Amino acid sequence: MESLSRASITNPGTLSPSSSSASYFLFPRRFRRSNGFSSSSAFGNLRRIVSRCRVRAEIEKPNAPVIDFSDPEWRIKYQKDFERRFNIPHITDVFPDAKPIPSTFCLRMRTPVSEDFAGGYPSDEEWHGYINNNDRVLLKTINFASPNSAGAVCIDPDCTWVEQWVHRAGPREKIYFKPEEVKAAIVTCGGLCPGLNDVIRQVVITLEIYGVKSIVGIPFGYRGFSNSDLSEMPLSRKVVQNIHLSGGSLLGVSRGGPSVSDIVDRMQEKGINMIFVLGGNGTHAGANAIHEEQCRKRKLKVAVVGVPKTIDNDILLMDKTFGFDTAVEEAQRAINSAYIEAHSAYHGVGIVKLMGRHSGFIAMHASLASGQIDICLIPEVPFQLHGPHGVLTHLKYLIETKGSAVVCVAEGAGQNLLQKTNATDASGNMVLGDIGVHIQQETKKYFREIGVHADVKYIDPTYMIRACRANASDGILCAVLGQNAVSFPLIPLPPL
Numbered sequence: 001m002e003s004l005s006r007a008s009i010t011n012p013g014t015l016s017p018s019s020s021s022a023s024y025f026l027f028p029r030r031f032r033r034s035n036g037f038s039s040s041s042a043f044g045n046l047r048r049i050v051s052r053c054r055v056r057a058e059i060e061k062p063n064a065p066v067i068d069f070s071d072p073e074w075r076i077k078y079q080k081d082f083e084r085r086f087n088i089p090h091i092t093d094v095f096p097d098a099k100p101i102p103s104t105f106c107l108r109m110r111t112p113v114s115e116d117f118a119g120g121y122p123s124d125e126e127w128h129g130y131i132n133n134n135d136r137v138l139l140k141t142i143n144f145a146s147p148n149s150a151g152a153v154c155i156d157p158d159c160t161w162v163e164q165w166v167h168r169a170g171p172r173e174k175i176y177f178k179p180e181e182v183k184a185a186i187v188t189c190g191g192l193c194p195g196l197n198d199v200i201r202q203v204v205i206t207l208e209i210y211g212v213k214s215i216v217g218i219p220f221g222y223r224g225f226s227n228s229d230l231s232e233m234p235l236s237r238k239v240v241q242n243i244h245l246s247g248g249s250l251l252g253v254s255r256g257g258p259s260v261s262d263i264v265d266r267m268q269e270k271g272i273n274m275i276f277v278l279g280g281n282g283t284h285a286g287a288n289a290i291h292e293e294q295c296r297k298r299k300l301k302v303a304v305v306g307v308p309k310t311i312d313n314d315i316l317l318m319d320k321t322f323g324f325d326t327a328v329e330e331a332q333r334a335i336n337s338a339y340i341e342a343h344s345a346y347h348g349v350g351i352v353k354l355m356g357r358h359s360g361f362i363a364m365h366a367s368l369a370s371g372q373i374d375i376c377l378i379p380e381v382p383f384q385l386h387g388p389h390g391v392l393t394h395l396k397y398l399i400e401t402k403g404s405a406v407v408c409v410a411e412g413a414g415q416n417l418l419q420k421t422n423a424t425d426a427s428g429n430m431v432l433g434d435i436g437v438h439i440q441q442e443t444k445k446y447f448r449e450i451g452v453h454a455d456v457k458y459i460d461p462t463y464m465i466r467a468c469r470a471n472a473s474d475g476i477l478c479a480v481l482g483q484n485a486v487s488f489p490l491i492p493l494p495p496l
């Protein structure tokens with residue numbers, strides 16, 4: 001629960017904006033690569049590799065200042081820079097005269113008190129239902145004594161302890177938007193992810209608790225702002241009550257779409273002054289641009305709130321993103337099928353491709369959980385297919401020693417082995433080559449050439465996994481994210 005609540009509380013705190021704006025942005029970064037592929041017996045190594053990659057990614061991230069560790073002040077400078085990057089813009093930055101009002105979010109029991117507690121519930125007097133503006137969440141809790149400690153995540157070569165604090169999310173005592181003056185919109189962009197409906201539902205329900213009456217959904221991502229044949233969808237508790245029971249997005253999703261200034265024009269026309277964007281790195285780049293355009297440039301009092309979505313779980317500093325747990329759980333079914341196929345065949349080889357454009361968290365967690373994977377290939381770790389240290393030689397060894405083998409490969413792994421097409425999708429994302437199909441073909445060819453029988457079965461469950469409804473733990477995470485996303489635009493935040 002500690003881990004879940006930290007994630008839930010810090011996600012919006014670090015990633016979503018305050019009253020007038022989108023800030024945030026920790027986004028999928030390519031982790032640096034090291035050598036070798038990993039077999040299940042080497043998962044300890046794999047974890048260390050991924051940790052090392054995370055550390056390097058953190059130090060070497062774009063725009064990060066070069067740190068001179070010989071400077072005695074480096075720690076203070078690092079912390080200041082961290083705070084600068086995590087500072088959340090506030091409505092009063094743009095509108096210094098904006099006046100707060102008491103929160104309309106009621107945390108107390110609404111039902112009449114029973115006779116036993118006629119004078120009020122005993123805890124009422126001690127009730128502090130709101131989050132103090134100065135509450136902070138500590139991002140990292142392990143003080144690694146040395147860079148060689150297992151899984152050490154260090155900033156400098158001595159692994160100095162540097163505290164990193166972020167705002168705590170949740171409802172505040174004072175708010176800056178009068179609920180009756182709010183027209184809130186929700187938009188879901190990019191690819192599907194389990195839990196989108198759960199977040200939409202919770203945003204709507206929480207807005208209603210604050211007293212917001214005008215809530216709409218924008219159909220099919222940012223495209224819904226450009227197509228005149230797509231009209232906004234009125235949302236209420238009644239409409240969203242059961243949407244979490246199915247996967248997908250009630251509103252639909254899309255890639256590509258109108259320019260940022262067109263989106264802002266349409267928002268102005270529609271009178272939208274609060275927008276919740278649910279999406280990945282592209283969506284949030286868009287949200288940031290919308291904020292810059294409307295709040296900073298056009299001086300509009302509009303809140304832009306980002307709820308980060310990545311099924312791949314590749315956002316640094318966050319424990320977990322919604323949909324990831326569900327994806328790992330659902331991937332078990334594909335892995336188990338591949339295992340059964342492989343073990344029921346003479347010299348069976350099962351191959352499963354899972355999501356993960358730039359990171360192998362789904363593949364790695366699903367492999368670890370299943371206990372049925374012999375080789376796990378992830379984008380962080382380059383590998384060779386051919387040659388004495390290649391995957392195929394290892395497969396031959398597994399066939400000879402165990403009689404069968406199962407491979408799990410993340411979609412972004414081994415892209416260097418495939419022909420580049422330079423093709424992009426409607427949002428400008430590079431279209432990846434199909435590493436799963438490539439491994440399947442090369443495996444068949446290899447065993448044919450060495451004259452060893454092999455029965456190769458390939459499973460790609462990508463869209464089946466993505467379209468699932470969220471499991472219980474993702475459902476809770478989504479509910480907390482949805483609630484906190486609403487509280488953020490309504491609250492005042494002092495700088496860190």
Ligand SMILES: Nc1ncnc2c1ncn2[C@@H]1O[C@H](COP(=O)(O)OP(=O)(O)OP(=O)(O)O)[C@@H](O)[C@H]1O
Binds near residue numbers: 257284287427429
């Ligand atoms: N730099 C940008 N500025 C403005 N809008 C952007 C930018 N990048 C992407 N977008 C828009 O954001 C939307 C979603 O982007 P994209 O398709 O890359 O998905 P994503 O949010 O990264 O999610 P996923 O994790 O599924 O890839 C698209 O409508 C796209 O046009």
Ligand SMILES: O=P(O)(O)OC[C@H]1O[C@](O)(CO)[C@@H](O)[C@@H]1O
Binds near residue numbers: 192255311312411462
């Ligand atoms: O086919 P679509 O919808 O463009 O989405 C593809 C991408 O989205 C993901 O499902 C999630 O990041 C990836 O697995 C995949 O590369």
Ligand SMILES: [Mg+2]
Binds near residue numbers: 190280281282429
């Ligand atoms: Mg993306």
